[in-house]
Amino acid sequence: MAGSYTPGEKKVRPGAYYHIGKTGTGDTAGAVSGVTAVLFRADFGPLGAAVELSSDEDYTDTFGDALTTDAIAQAVAGGAKTIVAVRVGTGGTAATIDLKSSGESPAAAVTLTAKYPGAKPLTCTVRKTLADESVKECIIYSGTKQVEKVEFEAGAGEAGALVKAFAASKNFIATAKTGQTAKELADVSQTLFTAGTNPTVNNGAYSDALELVEPFEINTLCVDTEDNAVHLLVQSFMSRMMDVGSLMTAVVAEKKDAALDDRMAHAAAFNDERMMYVLNASAQYGDTVLDGYQTAARLAGLIGATSASSSLTHTVINGFSGLGEPLSNTQIIKAEKKGCIVLSMNKSGQVWIDSAINTLVTPPADRDEGWKKIRRTKTRYELIRRCNTTNDNMVGKVDNDNAGRAAIISALQTIVDEMVAESKLVSGTVALNPAYIPNGDSAWFQIDVIDKDSAEHIYTDFLFRFATTDSE
Structure with missing residues (x-):
């Protein structure tokens, strides 16, 4: 590099x-485009690793849909083609369940343990398949969604067969209890796992997560928090990455309950072409109101996927139907002088980016x-x-x-x-x-x-005269 x-x-x-x-x-290598790193919290999925996902993959199969995983969805909705997904946190405990043997003296025969820590609610069903009674299936659900399913031979030795069936699992580990390998397993239906606990998330966890992004060539990065202290960590990471030749930018935002002037001050304080700050991030998106990190993730996906031959000024944000914090002309001018990305409404009532700028105010x-x-x-x-x-x-x-x-x-x-x-x-x-x-x-x-630059300030002089003929 x-x-x-x-x-x-x-x-x-x-x-x-x-x-x-x-x-x-x-004032012959190809382009890297559409790659966005997303740092988020989840109640399941790989921890301490960066997972590369294409926009066609269902991220919920890996991380579920709890906590702030919606940041991934917003980045993809913005246009990201590849997501470098990093679950933030340290510690936590994994969910477990003991499956018992059948017969007159049932005992714990197999322990299923999630490979990843987290409080994701899980249930387990063990039963014979409808198609073949010589085959059993073990299905793990989260709510009504199937997380994993394996099949194994029914009859004597079911405990050992189940352990072998889970050997290739990416989400669970099966361990037979001592002396129980040859036992048959009792059928169960939607039996709850003993819940795990979510990892601890703090500034140190975000720093660790940022380190995991380092090996990847990305365009943009976003985080699932409005905490300015974390945003400053991101800026420091951006600077360090540039020193080693990794050129990327980050998009951050705070929620509208933070004072507007404070938000502007935070944006101006970055004074950095690598940092982009969405000032008024509250927006209506279908039946949902997005704010803060969610809108930052949407724009991170959009900015990362847009060709360098195009400007994002006056680009409509697809799916946004209104603003939770529309700004006056005076506020917009003040904000843009401080390096803020401002969302505004066009003449057709669509939400668009007023001016595609970063936080560099004084070069x-x-x-x-x-x-x-x-x-x-x-x-x-x-x-x-x-x-x-x-x-x-x-x-x-x-x-x-x-x-x-x-x-x-x-x-x-x-x-x-x-x-x-x-x-x-x-x-x-x-x-x-x-x-x-x-x-x-x-x-x-x-x-x-x-x-190249785009024509973003178009000035027109209109000349009129009192005379009503072409002779003057």
Whole structure:
């Protein structure tokens, strides 16, 4: 993975390194698109691991639908094609149930234990199948939803057969009690598990969850909380990831019960192109009112999936039918000056993004005004990613001579030209960096581009005259 470097710095490890600068006074690797990381709480599912899910998969099969798993649903509704799902928390206990043997002296024969901690209510049914009485089935439910089903041979040795049937289970472990392997099992119907307990969730748990995202190439990240302290952890993570060459952005929000001015202040305090803040996140979505993290997740999915050739300014949020906190023109202007994404209503009564900006209010010396805009930041991150990937693939594969450096320039120029054709860049050139002389195993290159922007402020002068003929 490419890492960042300070001009003049020489790295110890072989690899590709990048630096971001600005030029002017005005404001063949492919693109990674539609990948959103979601940090959430659940009452079941893998803990201490990042699970990659496609938008076509039913996340409830893995994590259920309790607590804040709806953040995944909102990210997918926004357009995310791939979800890097991370269940947040530490500790907790797993649900268990003892299945007893049949006969005159029933005793605990098999213990079923959930592989993951959590308070998800579970029940178990053991019975002969309707189709074949020589086969039994063990079905585990959560409510009316089937979580898992296995079949095993009926008759003597059922306990051992059930243990073998669960050997490949991704959700449960079956263990036979001592001396019970040969026993038959008593039938049960919807018998409750002894409930487990949910993991503890605190700032440390969110920090641990963020670490699990690190190996993945993602576009956007969201968390299931409105806690500003966690949002600051996310910002710190974004910064650290950029240092190691992983370019991503995060979307956060607070609920409308937080003071509006406080929310604006939190957004402005980020002052970071990697952080996006949805100010008025309360919105009607079907029969549900979304707020805070839910709307942030929706926009994280939308932003991550939108091509860098498009702006999200005045993009309608599908399914949103109204706002729980519509803002006045004065409030909107004030908020956007502080780097807030504001949701507003268009003339057709649809909810849309008023201006697709991030929280960068005062750019540092190495950033221009273009970094304030989501589209241009996406374009620049995409260019850097694609060039870094190409550079990584060429490290150690070409000589550091005129021919080798020409090969690197050609490969990078191809990416620039492709992005021009994709309507992401206006133009761009790749050349050796004139500030440094190639030497030994080090060579420096400069990529100078003009990235595209959208027409977002359209000014029209209307000229009228008193005369009613064309002669004047």
